[in-house]
Amino acid sequence: MTTPLPSPLRSPAFRRFFAGRLVSLLGSAMAPVALAFAVLDAAPGITDLGIVLATRTVPMLAFLLLGGAAADRFSRRTVLLVAHLGSGLTQGAFAVLLLTHHYTLLSASALALLNGVLAAFTSPALRGVVPQLVDREQLRQANALLGSLANAAKILGPSAAGLLVAASNGGVAVAADAASYLLAAVFLARLPIAGTAERPKSRLLAELRSGWAEFTRQGWVWRVTTAFFLMNLVQTGTWQILGPQLTREVSSTAGWGLLLSVRGAGMLLASALAYRLAVRHLLRTGVAVSVLGALPLLALGAGLSLPALLAAAFAGGCGSGLAAVSWDTSLQEHVPGEALSRVSSYDDLLSYLAIPVGQLSVGPLAAAIGGRELATVTALLYAVAALSPLVFTSVRTLPHAAARTA
Structure with a gap:
């Protein structure tokens, strides 16, 4: 009979990290709603909002590889601390612009650009720091806890932001997001991480090349x-683009919001279940269940009623939640720690580059073949893409370090 592993939360270091993520994720989940209403209130039309969002996204993608190299070269605690302090200051400055009615598109875009650069340094360091806080056999549990936290924040954060905006204005909600970054930095500053493992330092391009070599x-x-x-x-x-329209055709605008909440609830449940899911091949399991993400698109394409859409969204959320935990855990278990952040940055960059391409393609394709038809086709393509890695033995047989503790 095996002895269950102790919870990662019994580690003081992980508790501090968990507390910092709790504060930061709640603020980050509030930010999109707060930012949208703040900019829409300050500027006429939607043009400014699109520009502000784009000026954050582009530098985030552009600097991801540099962020991964920095997190592998320097102390990940320091990288996270600087990124959170910087994000708190940029969001705070944006809140001041809004609250003092000094908003301009140029100033807002400049702050969004800085915030995007800081976000590029945050993501690789976050994935790389977890193995420095818990034992290898506790990684799945740690990622399940962090995943549950992130998914709960996605459910609670937007609602809290909406209430805050309704009670005051968007500037106050943006200020709350800034405060969350600064408070999270207090917890991160106390992490007992001195630096990365000692290794020879080389030029940046050489670091990026070695990260790519490890990735491939x-x-x-x-x-x-x-x-x-x-x-x-x-x-x-x-x-993101067809979903609201197709949902409104069979339900209402409120139905889309409910659909997103139910999908988030499915992700939350899956993350919680992953805490105890000690299977022999965790990556294979995560890849297999990721195909459930095609169900909401299929339901939209078929024009199903709102209850059926909600059921499909919940199932899709469950698949996405478990797949995320299995992927993070597999990377942390099998990629060398000194290259983990660079490998993660290549993963993030290549994964996210497809998003703007897909967003720009939806309008013309929907006009050519129809919205529901496009949703059906993309659902089938999604399912094929999701299951395609199972063709490879290296994916099917990758072992899970904590499987023996089930």
């Missing part, structure tokens, strides 16, 4: 990342 050497990594690219290419734009 691990066959299962680039094969699953390729699948993520294709899944994001066909799914994200269709879901």
Whole structure:
């Protein structure tokens, strides 16, 4: 009979990290709603909002690789601390512009650009720091806890932002997001991480080349990342752009909000279940269940009623939640720690590059073949892309370190 592993929360270091993520994720989940209403209130039309969002996204993608190299070269605690302090200051400055009625598109875009650069340094360091806080056998549990936290924030954050905007204005909600970054930095500053493992330091381009070499050497990594690219290419734009319209045709505008909440609840449940899911091949399981993400698109394409849409969204959320935990855990278990952030940055960059392409393609394609037809086609393509990594032995047989503790 095996002895269950103790919870990662029994570690003081992980508790501090967990507390910092709790504060930061709640603020980040509030930010999109707060930003949207703040800019819409300050500027006529939607043009300014699109420009502000784009000026954050582009530098985030452009600097991801540099962020991964920095997190592998320097202390990840320091990288996270600087990024959170910087994000708190940029969001705080944006809140001041809004609250003092000094908003201009140029100033807002400049702050959004800085915020995007800081976000590029945050993501690779976050994935790389977890193995420095818990034992290898506790990684799945740690990622399940963090995933549950992130998914709960996605449910609670937008609602809290909406209430805050309604009670005051968007500037106050943006200020709350800024405060969350600064408070999270207090917790991160106390993490007992001095630096990364000692290794020879080389030039930046050499660091990036070695990160790419590690990314391509691990066959299962680039094969699953390729699948993520294709899944994001066909799914994200269709879901974000066609989803609200197709849902409103069978229900109402409120139905779309309910659909997103139910999908988030499915992701939350899956993350919680992953805490105890000690299977022999965790990556294979995560890849297999990721195909459930095609169900909401199929339901939209078929014009199903709102209850059926909600059931499909819940199932799709469950698949996405478990797939996310299995992917993060597999990377942390099998990619060398000194290259983990760079490999993660290549994964993020290649996965996210597909999103704007898909978003720009949805309008013309829907006009050519019809919205419901496009949703059906993208659902089928998504399913094929999701399952494609299972063709490869390296994906099917990758072992899970904590499987023996089930």
